[in-house]
Amino acid sequence: MLFVATLPRDAGVTTADRPRAADVAAFFDGARxxxxxxxxxxxxxxxxxxxDMSPTAVAAWESxxxxxTAVTVARLALSLGVxxxxxxxxxxxxxxxxxxxxxxSLRATTQLARDQAFAYGQxxxxxxxxLEKHVECPDPDVPSFPIPIDAAEPNxxxxxxxxxxxxxxxxxxxxxxxxxRLLENHGVLxxxxxxxxxxxxxxxxDSRLRPxxxxxxxxxxxxxxxxxxxxxxxxxxxxxxAEPGGRTVExxxxxxxxxxxxxxAEIGDExxxxxxxxAWQALARAKERWGASIQALLYRARRLESxxxxxxxxxxxxxxxxxxxxxxxxxxxxxxxxxxxxxALELLxxxxxxxxDLRDQCRVPxxxxxxxxxxxPRPAPPExxxxxxxxx
Amino acid sequence: MAEQQDVIAELTAAGVLAGIRWxxxxxxxxxxxxxxxxxxxxxxxxxxxxxxLFRDRLDxxxxxxxxxxxxxxxxxxxxxxxxxxSERDLATMPRLAPGRVLRHDLRGxxxxxxxxHWFLISSAEFGRxxxxxxxxxxxxxxxxxxxxxxxLRQPSLFEDLTxxxxxxxxxxxxxxxxxxxxxxxxxxxxxxxxxxxFNLRGGPAWHWREDLMKVPLxxxxxxxxxxxAEIDDPAAVPDAPVRLRVIRGDLAQxxxxxxx
Numbered sequence: 001m002l003f004v005a006t007l008p009r010d011a012g013v014t015t016a017d018r019p020r021a022a023d024v025a026a027f028f029d030g031a032r033x034x035x036x037x038x039x040x041x042x043x044x045x046x047x048x049x050x051x052d053m054s055p056t057a058v059a060a061w062e063s064x065x066x067x068x069t070a071v072t073v074a075r076l077a078l079s080l081g082v083x084x085x086x087x088x089x090x091x092x093x094x095x096x097x098x099x100x101x102x103x104x105s106l107r108a109t110t111q112l113a114r115d116q117a118f119a120y121g122q123x124x125x126x127x128x129x130x131l132e133k134h135v136e137c138p139d140p141d142v143p144s145f146p147i148p149i150d151a152a153e154p155n156x157x158x159x160x161x162x163x164x165x166x167x168x169x170x171x172x173x174x175x176x177x178x179x180x181r182l183l184e185n186h187g188v189l190x191x192x193x194x195x196x197x198x199x200x201x202x203x204x205x206d207s208r209l210r211p212x213x214x215x216x217x218x219x220x221x222x223x224x225x226x227x228x229x230x231x232x233x234x235x236x237x238x239x240x241x242a243e244p245g246g247r248t249v250e251x252x253x254x255x256x257x258x259x260x261x262x263x264x265a266e267i268g269d270e271x272x273x274x275x276x277x278x279a280w281q282a283l284a285r286a287k288e289r290w291g292a293s294i295q296a297l298l299y300r301a302r303r304l305e306s307x308x309x310x311x312x313x314x315x316x317x318x319x320x321x322x323x324x325x326x327x328x329x330x331x332x333x334x335x336x337x338x339x340x341x342x343x344a345l346e347l348l349x350x351x352x353x354x355x356x357d358l359r360d361q362c363r364v365p366x367x368x369x370x371x372x373x374x375x376x377p378r379p380a381p382p383e384x385x386x387x388x389x390x391x392x
Numbered sequence: 393m394a395e396q397q398d399v400i401a402e403l404t405a406a407g408v409l410a411g412i413r414w415x416x417x418x419x420x421x422x423x424x425x426x427x428x429x430x431x432x433x434x435x436x437x438x439x440x441x442x443x444x445l446f447r448d449r450l451d452x453x454x455x456x457x458x459x460x461x462x463x464x465x466x467x468x469x470x471x472x473x474x475x476x477x478s479e480r481d482l483a484t485m486p487r488l489a490p491g492r493v494l495r496h497d498l499r500g501x502x503x504x505x506x507x508x509h510w511f512l513i514s515s516a517e518f519g520r521x522x523x524x525x526x527x528x529x530x531x532x533x534x535x536x537x538x539x540x541x542x543x544l545r546q547p548s549l550f551e552d553l554t555x556x557x558x559x560x561x562x563x564x565x566x567x568x569x570x571x572x573x574x575x576x577x578x579x580x581x582x583x584x585x586x587x588x589x590f591n592l593r594g595g596p597a598w599h600w601r602e603d604l605m606k607v608p609l610x611x612x613x614x615x616x617x618x619x620x621a622e623i624d625d626p627a628a629v630p631d632a633p634v635r636l637r638v639i640r641g642d643l644a645q646x647x648x649x650x651x652x
Contacts, residue, residue, distance in 0.1 A: 184632035276479040317579035339631035
């Protein structure tokens with residue numbers, strides 16, 4: 001017989017006993033203001049304008065050099081669209097205890113968008129921390145295989161790291177299974193990012209709690225999402241200490257993903273050596289067998305020198321002319337979905353602990369809480385807009 | 393755009409647009425296949441090769457010039473027609489009866505005609521089709537671009553000029569342009585068919601145009617994909633093993649229950 005904790009029905013903080021701005025002012029945490037501002041997609045100067053204050057004042061509150069008054073805390077909460085309790089001190093500063101995230105295409109996204117994305121990742125960790133007081137999730141078990149960030153370095157062998165990871169997780173032969181579940185079962189938190197952050201590709205970071213992978217919500221491509229997951233796994237395995245964003249780092253993560261999903265020792269015979277009608281059929285078969293896109297398979301064929309550069313270019317031109325660069329045909333149309341936080345919510349709901357109680361405990365607005373804990377990405381907005389607040 | 397609808401409908405029904413689409417896909421694919429910067433090729437080489445192969449492929453698909461010569465039994469020499477084409481080209485080449493589209497050059501510019509419609513081909517810079525600067529093109533293309541559009545009641549200021557320069561010429565037959573681009577870096581292509589509009593200072597280069605990249609090629613589809621996928625069905629994989637937290641005796645606040 002084992003005992004489990006259940007929160008009493010009245011364990012959730014009610015409106016009456018929610019911290020007031022005056023109370024929060026006493027326990028104000030500058031890092032929480034930074035987090036809220038970044039989630040709202042604002043620069044310090046933007047927030048200062050909203051409050052009719054100077055950017056220096058905002059900087060001082062965030063750094064902890066100055067403490068805002070109760071009135072200012074109330075105005076901050078109103079301007080950013082959060083409960084004043086959001087700014088209250090937490091046992092841990094998630095940002096300070098997390099590694100710098102690995103974002104792809106640094107040039108394609110603005111600093112503001114990246115800050116917002118990372119803030120979202122930290123919020124996900126914050127929510128997971130809160131839920132994990134009541135549920136147990138798989139312990140983190142991501143193998144570490146650091147790789148030198150120097151393409152010329154002979155030990156810079158991402159393929160070896162990928163083989164090590166497969167072996168560590170017992171994938172001895174054949175295609176990698178459901179990647180989201182594989183990562184979750186080894187303690188990685190996987191969440192979809194909100195639709196407002198669709199411009200930022202998948203990214204990953206390590207946190208005090210567990211490693212985190214944040215998926216892009218609008219790709220809607222099972223095969224490309226698997227490559228994204230394997231790419232981010234590559235960062236977690238190889239680059240926890242590496243400076244993110246460099247081309248070498250990204251190339252290494254791509255090579256890791258290719259070997260993890262399509263091991264050279266096994267896939268060689270299935271890759272085309274010349275491009276003709278039969279080759280396209282072989283690629284379509286390999287796509288379904290390995291769960292990798294035709295583009296990834298073609299690149300693999302080029303990399304393993306099964307295809308010549310000319311044939312590869314020829315094939316990519318054909319792929320473009322068919323409109324497959326954006327949307328390839330494939331049999332699997334359902335995305336792999338995260339389960340760790342949604343399952344936790346379901347278990348707690350069965351024990352009578354409502355989403356409202358849990359949300360209140362985290363002090364996170366409802367929409368954002370639901371996005372972090374959802375199995376599916378939230379519906380995308382009609383157009384890709386510049387950075388907009390995640391609180392709205 | 394009544395003319396656009398009529399012309400496109402007629403050329404589509406006759407298979408002419410599919411022929412142009414195929415010819416360009418074949419020409420650009422082959423161009424990119426043999427293009428090699430390492431071998432000293434440059435954009436000028438690529439542009440010339442692309443034009444030469446496009447012209448060749450148009451002649452093939454329409455059965456013009458050297459591909460129009462029948463054998464003794466009156467049939468087209470298939471060996472000549474298919475020489476150097478890839479398997480994909482052969483698998484996707486539209487079959488048009490020779491003689492439907494005729495080779496009909498205009499003042500040295502390669503051109504083809506189908507019934508009362510003519511078209512010439514013109515290269516353009518990738519991404520700049522909409523404002524293709526006709527003044528930088530040959531005089532023939534400029535004159536074609538100066539033709540009045542039948543959809544416009546307002547006469548063109550250039551009408552008299554075309555009349556004078558081409559007094560005895562066939563430009564009385566509506567002549568259209570097939571404009572084509574290729575990005576050497578990415579292999580991306582654009583192909584359009586339309587009535588050009590003479591433009592100065594970067595104005596619109598077309599009275600109307602139709603994007604031929606939308607014309608479907610007979611694709612060698614992966615219809616024969618075996619349904620037996622080896623990867624997991626994403627919807628059938630169990631959730632991660634999450635369970636309610638077990639609290640040690642002295643911390644337990646709740647009721648006892650079996651571990652899940």
